[in-house]
Amino acid sequence: MGIGMELQDLNLTSKKFSHQKFRAEFPALNNENVYLDSAATSLKPQAMIDATLEYYAHNTATVKRSLHPNALQVTEIINQARQNVADWINASTSSEIIWTSGTTESINLIAQSYARPLLKAGDEIIVSELEHHSNLLPWLIVAEQTGAKVIKWSSVIDDLTSLLSERTKIVAITQMSNVTGFCPDLAAISQIVHQYNAILVVDGAQGIVHHPIDVDKLDIDFYVFSAHKLYGPTGLGVLYGKQILLETMPVWHGGGKMLKSVSFDHFIPEQHPYKFEAGTPNIAGMLGFNATFEWLKRWDFNQAQLYTEQLADYAKSQLSKLTNIQFYSVNNSSIITFNIHNIHHNDIAILLSEQNIAIRTGELCAQPLMQKLGCQGVIRLSLMPYNNKHDIDCFIIALQHAIQILD
Numbered sequence: 001m002g003i004g005m006e007l008q009d010l011n012l013t014s015k016k017f018s019h020q021k022f023r024a025e026f027p028a029l030n031n032e033n034v035y036l037d038s039a040a041t042s043l044k045p046q047a048m049i050d051a052t053l054e055y056y057a058h059n060t061a062t063v064k065r066s067l068h069p070n071a072l073q074v075t076e077i078i079n080q081a082r083q084n085v086a087d088w089i090n091a092s093t094s095s096e097i098i099w100t101s102g103t104t105e106s107i108n109l110i111a112q113s114y115a116r117p118l119l120k121a122g123d124e125i126i127v128s129e130l131e132h133h134s135n136l137l138p139w140l141i142v143a144e145q146t147g148a149k150v151i152k153w154s155s156v157i158d159d160l161t162s163l164l165s166e167r168t169k170i171v172a173i174t175q176m177s178n179v180t181g182f183c184p185d186l187a188a189i190s191q192i193v194h195q196y197n198a199i200l201v202v203d204g205a206q207g208i209v210h211h212p213i214d215v216d217k218l219d220i221d222f223y224v225f226s227a228h229k230l231y232g233p234t235g236l237g238v239l240y241g242k243q244i245l246l247e248t249m250p251v252w253h254g255g256g257k258m259l260k261s262v263s264f265d266h267f268i269p270e271q272h273p274y275k276f277e278a279g280t281p282n283i284a285g286m287l288g289f290n291a292t293f294e295w296l297k298r299w300d301f302n303q304a305q306l307y308t309e310q311l312a313d314y315a316k317s318q319l320s321k322l323t324n325i326q327f328y329s330v331n332n333s334s335i336i337t338f339n340i341h342n343i344h345h346n347d348i349a350i351l352l353s354e355q356n357i358a359i360r361t362g363e364l365c366a367q368p369l370m371q372k373l374g375c376q377g378v379i380r381l382s383l384m385p386y387n388n389k390h391d392i393d394c395f396i397i398a399l400q401h402a403i404q405i406l407d
């Protein structure tokens, strides 16, 4: 290896954050378009794209089944991916990490495999009002199946204390709201929930992107997220569950490689995590996600977040100059939601997209929260460390133009 190569490698391993360098990693940003819809899905770094392409172009093979060299190598890398996830969230072992298709499937797995056998008529599942539909519907479905009740919680900690009782079996809360950006105090919530012997389910779909998470320290029972919001591929997600819970949970999908033995009379499932992973998994996705983690480790996560928050403050200060604006999001958040009085949110979205600005509008899969906020939809811009001041300035000019047309 030449000296130049060594220097380059040294640079790669020392964690830094330079937003110009970070931005340059995203080929989707090499054009005039302004992408402010990252809470819906993030853009993808070249490292993740290369790993996916490499698999499909040169290394296609299945995992955990065949014995030819590519299959063995790919199996090894996806084991590494599982370990990378475990390290990122501080799970005690990689066998506590289950691959799913996304946050939505992970919560449905908990509802059907953990909650359904446990719940009886009269039991209660407390769900915060902030939740995305994917952290509400699985609980409503399992409540219908078992006779349990879903109880609405404001997400204020004092209110939780008065809702908890010996009937409470599960409390479900987001790490970060996809509408308001609010991050509940998970440490305090976890402590209270466990005093009642209930379990805590945390939806990390937005939170994992912007905030460090330590499932062990926070004593979280189940933690879920989607790869596609964390610079990774679509169609891949994670369910973390405490070993002691996963051990007792029955299988929920049947198929290849989730079993030790099977006959026409009975079957014996594998241990977790495999017992929950029937069928050929999203191999390309896992390889891509492994490359995402290797790439993520090169950057200082806290500095990147600080940069994003400063950018969000700038965006909010520019937006605050507009008259008739109502904000719904908390301060210092990468998510900014608002409405302009007397203008429909979707009209703004259409006029912004005509000016090459991508944002999200509507109810953001959170109808109960919209009802609470007293609106039918909102305008949301969501920022990542690859955005810059120029993106915000383009957005503000385009928004002013849209308001002029619509007002």
Ligand code: PMP
Pocket (backbone or CB within 6 Å): 039, 040, 102, 103, 104, 105, 132, 134, 135, 174, 176, 177, 178, 203, 205, 206, 226, 365
């Ligand atoms: N929870 C939150 C807070 C989200 O923002 C989202 C995605 N919008 C989800 C859950 C669902 O994620 P997915 O569609 O990737 O399963």
